[in-house]
Amino acid sequence: xxxxxxxxxxxxxxxxxxNYFRSELRGIRTGRASAGLxxxxxxxxxxxxxxxxxxATISTPEANLIVIKPFDPSSLKDIERAxxxxxxxxxxxxxxKVIRLSVPSLSGERRVQLxxxxxxxxxxxxxxxxxxxxxxxxxxxxxxxxxxLTEDQAKKxxxxxxxxxxxxxxxxxxxxxxxxKEIEET
Numbered sequence: 001x002x003x004x005x006x007x008x009x010x011x012x013x014x015x016x017x018x019n020y021f022r023s024e025l026r027g028i029r030t031g032r033a034s035a036g037l038x039x040x041x042x043x044x045x046x047x048x049x050x051x052x053x054x055x056a057t058i059s060t061p062e063a064n065l066i067v068i069k070p071f072d073p074s075s076l077k078d079i080e081r082a083x084x085x086x087x088x089x090x091x092x093x094x095x096x097k098v099i100r101l102s103v104p105s106l107s108g109e110r111r112v113q114l115x116x117x118x119x120x121x122x123x124x125x126x127x128x129x130x131x132x133x134x135x136x137x138x139x140x141x142x143x144x145x146x147x148x149l150t151e152d153q154a155k156k157x158x159x160x161x162x163x164x165x166x167x168x169x170x171x172x173x174x175x176x177x178x179x180x181k182e183i184e185e186t
Contacts, residue, residue: 003149003157006139010161013132014168021125021172025179028114032182033060033103038068043082045075052079066101073097106183114183122176126169133165 026036039053052058056070056079070076076094083092083101093100106114137158144154 003153006136007160010132010136011164014129014164017125017128018168018171021121022175024121028118033064033066035060038066041082041086043078045078064103068099111183115180118176118179122172125172129165129168133161136161
């Protein structure tokens with residue numbers, strides 16, 4: 001495996017970790033309504049778990065309101081059950097055609113809990129990034145022992161892997177700072 005391939009594989013793993021962290025944060029509730037809060041919910045639709053965004057139109061007409069309009073009106077009860085079973089902490093209000101979710105503002109204590117939860121998720125992403133670095137460095141060492149890479153190439157490869165690690169950890173920190181600010185502001 002060439003050094004370029006090792007770097008590409010390591011970068012892919014790190015980028016996946018950062019993207020996963022970003023997508024997980026979409027489901028964290030701030031005081032502001034967002035379609036991202038509910039679009040990932042799994043609804044038991046005719047016996048198979050289906051993403052809510054595939055079953056309904058999700059809109060946010062107001063800053064603290066989410067409106068869910070199912071494509072199939074018979075799925076309204078299933079969607080309502082999925083929302084109640086989720087850890088959103090929001091009670092759905094259905095009128096037969098649409099479901100309204102009123103997003104309450106967060107208490108100070110809840111904000112602190114959410115910030116703590118987000119920090120734990122960020123640390124998990126950083127650990128994944130560091131694991132990708134470790135795996136890349138192991139592969140470089142393996143290649144060097146097999147005489148496929150020179151000592152200079154191995155050193156440069158490890159330096160490149162470290163630079164990728166710093167880049168993606170900084171990205172995670174940036175995402176974390178933005179979400180923390182959003183939680184504390186609303």
